[in-house]
Amino acid sequence: MPDRSSQPVLLKGVRRYGEGEPVDVLAADGVIAEIAPDITPPDGAEVIDADGQVLLPGFVDLHTHLREPGREDTETVATGSAAAALGGYTAVFAMANTDPVADNAVIVEHVHRAGQAAGLVDVHPVGAVTVGLNGEKLAELGTMAESAARVRMFSDDGLCVHDPLIMRRALEYSRALGAVIAQHAEEPRLTVGAQAHEGTQAARLGLSGWPASAEESIVARDCILAAHAAARLHICHVSTSGTVDVLRWAKERGTQVSAEVTPHHLLLTDDRLETYDPVNKVNPPLRTGADAKTLREALAEGVVDCVATDHAPHAEQDKDCEWQAARPGMLGLQTALSIVAETMVRPGLLTWRDVARVMSERPAEIARLADQGRPIAEGEPASLTLVDPEARWTVRGAEFASIAANTPYEGMELPARVTTTLLRGRVTARDGRIR
């Protein structure tokens, strides 16, 4: 294979943010070298005929599970990076609930290095807030922040930092590190044995309820704590209308809180639980149609800042079983853009420029990534995603780059597809293939 690391790439006929007349964009030496109506390809350049496709800044995912170390049978940093590149991502944040837990410099540096070795996407390890995710003692946040991984986001995701005193201290302490605490908002006392969104569907199916209040009460508490600590708080996977109300209130009073929503919470509802197929089991659970509608509106309005996948690979035996025994989570990296197109762009809630905001610019700002989510302009990093907005494709979990195949969208026909991803001028994915 030729070394393409320094090969210029010419994108012919792209519409930046889906706006205006098509232009050519030349990427060379890692940056956008030139933007002009008609650029002659330099010697040796790879020319990509975009034919009016939409050019966006590379996507940034604040919430993925890459399962390394510990569950390399379901995903590795390398396979997850490939899925990310194919999904249009140029940076991903790898959650800390690995085995062993990423609660120390050794593990976060391992994940960071594995990401660099794969070289398809910037892999930023998220550090655990508490030792072993047990919610009792702060992990060495400073050491992780100072490590080669330069950790700036901490989360016990999968579990909630439920002790209010520990949460307060984490928020206060993170201030000196310029870091953000990402909370998995779930009051554990209200979700003992919980299996599904607490509502008419779960009651009918005999599944223990997961009340919306378990999420909302923690979000409210933590917004108050963050304001008190003058610290930055990020709310993972917002799933209820009530949480949106709390976020709106907190933002109006100036709290430094940001929030993400997953593609599956924008599209899917607890109607899907009918079959008891655990491919639909996820934490937080699929909520009602009214919640999904509120979340779409909140994302459009900006009360919810961004989209994050909560990409969660699981082995077949942990999904093809009875509901109660199944692990929660679903794949998301290779379907995120299409779900956003389906739920937000097609109904007119977001333009493609807005998609750049919610999938790239805002997440990069929240994580304080200097070289991601940048404008598409000369001199800026050439981390870019090309999207064919007219494409339609059928989801096949087995065809994904992830080792696991647990997608709830199996067999579904979706709009829009990522055709090319560039990371600092290098093509990482093109036409469904990894480079």
Place this chain on the structure above:
Amino acid sequence: MRHLLAAEGLDRDTITELLDTADGLKQTLLGREVRKLPTLRGRTVITVFYENSTRTRVSFELAGKWMSADVINVSAGGSSVGKGESLRDTALTLTAAGADCVIIRHPASGAAQRLAHWLADSPVAVVNAGDGMHEHPTQALLDAATLREKLGSLDGRRIGIVGDVLHSRVARSNVHLLTCLGAEVTVVAPPTLLPQGIETWPVTVSHEIDAELPSLDAVMMLRVQAERMHGGFFPSAREYAIGYGLSEARAALLPEHAVILHPGPMLRGMEIASRVADAPNALVTDQVANGVHVRMAVLYHLLASEGAESA
């Protein structure tokens, strides 16, 4: 009928047919010295119980045996299930071994439906003998059979279901089945033991048992499911008994013709006073007896009603 997974979705004709078959089988066996029909000779029925049960397992076993099926009982403790084998593998193993019907009880809601999904390409019939907090359709059928025996048609009959509706698969199945047969169902429980969205169920909700009893034709007392409780649903067993238990004084509030049901096992003194449980209008043992006939009817409709090899 391919499987029996839930009472929800059964139509009135199917239910009536099952109840009529059960009644017919009961009459056929009445007074016989040898209670054995050849109907399911050569068919293999396997019960797989992942939860402890005496009455339901025995009832299914008798139902199969009285129709000459080969019945094999597998319990989660003494099998490869105990070694951590998945439900799916157990299902495929039993099918490969030659089961015609798998009767499953499982603590996970939806387990029977999942089993039917995995066995979709095989001819094996699945019977739900209780899945988590979801359904227990044969219990509802035997309750309906017992009520029909005593009250005649259930059209317009008022039936109270009292107690832990939240965790009760018996309640869910009965609500579907009894309302389908035309009964008016009232559920009586403290708010903590009622599911979210109960207002969307085809029932009336009450928190006051004394106000309901005088107008009921039947009252069904539910077991308080301590094993599914995660604390704090009510302050104490004593307060529960005072508020919702069927004491002798309460039982006296029922109309003279009204009957009392309990799916068992009973917690005497808590859900139901001991003397009330043994009173002539308490039909607990009738329920058990009818259970066998109803389950015979279910097996008959699943395994013998069409393409039966032996009759």
